[in-house]
Amino acid sequence: MEAEGLDWLLVPLHQLVSWGAAAAMVFGGVVPYVPQYRDIRRTQNADGFSTYVCLVLLVANILRILFWFGRRFESPLLWQSAIMILTMLLMLKLCTEVRVANELNARRRSFAVLPAQALPLASGAVECIKMVLMWTSGDAFKTAYFLLKGAPLQFSVCGLLQVLVDLAILGQAYAFARHPQKPALHAVHPAGTKAL
Template sequence: MEAEGLDWLLVPLHQLVSWGAAGAMVFGGVVPYIPQYRDIRRTQNAEGFSTYVCLVLLVANILRILFWFGRHFESPLLWQSVVMILTMFLMLKLCTDVRVAGELHVKRRFFAAADNKDEEVKFPPRRSYLDFDPHYFWHWSSFGDYVQCVLAFTGVAGYVTYLSIDSALFVETLGFLAVLTEAMLGVPQLYRNYRHQSTEGMSIKMVLMWTSGDTFKTAYFLLNGAPLQFSVCGLLQVLVDLAILGQAYVFARHPQKPVPHVAHPASAKAL
């Protein structure tokens, strides 16, 4: 009788907790990028953040949305993908603007030093994804190039999915590729840190939030019976996050001289 009498309280409370968990699932993934976004805007330097993180997340979430058409999963996971795609575009817009502004500033100083009487300002060559230059892949001069590239990928992947949507093997493979790609989220940042032997410019708050968020997300997958691919790759993602935190700890205790920047196309990529 007492349990039945408490139903008026327990049922709304359970519903409130469910809504809270769903809201955290949808918007929690973007929270780690807030401190990194603010750091880049404050310092006007995007070198410490690997924009390949944005590439990984864009591909992963586009594939996840396409997977939904073949096998419906919980709506919060679908909306999380939409919100994450918009967030990654915001990060790319900021990083591109900051990088291009920095290149223009360096060019102006170079020509001013070469000839103080020369008032002509020469701009860096425009780099587009249509140039198909592997040295500048994902390091283009305009935010519009990133948008066009993502739209082209979405169109091709969407067309292939439309043709193969009736194949259970294709749908399951698509879901696995989506979560496996997302599990590799931290790998570009891990490689960038290793290459420069430094985590300078990387927001530790961002990585800590990655770790806590991925742990929560993996637990959410396990408790709500999400597809097995989601749970396995969630665990892998947590391991990568912990590896990045380990790098930060090691480099903080044993600082090394950063690798000097060389003005070469292959080294210009923000890894």
């Protein structure tokens, strides 16, 4: 009798949690790209972002939408794909604009190239770790969502593969952050003399 009396609270609470999970599914995938978009826009430097990430996510999400026409699945997964496609197109647009502007500026001025320093490389690796951690948490949530909601098996398998790839990338980024490659400060000529 007491459980029946709590139905007025449990049913709306369950619905609220379900809506929250659906909203997290729809918008959670783009969250890692928000700080990266802002950093690229602020620094006008897109060198740390690979457009291959956009390519892979565009293809994957377009295929998911096409899959929906053959076998219907939950609408939050469909909306998540549409929003991810829009996000990747925005990232590509920004990266293209920044890279074109940087190339034009580089051609306009000529300057000597100084040896690369290890600190900016380590800094970039730390930034990469933060990004991959956000990817991993998002992919883990997405995979759990697929499993709990009974999404087609292909989604769960792809989610698990994404988490494994994220963990491999995270391991590489962590190893690089701990032991960055030290650049050569000088070159040795074949004759044995050193030059800057």
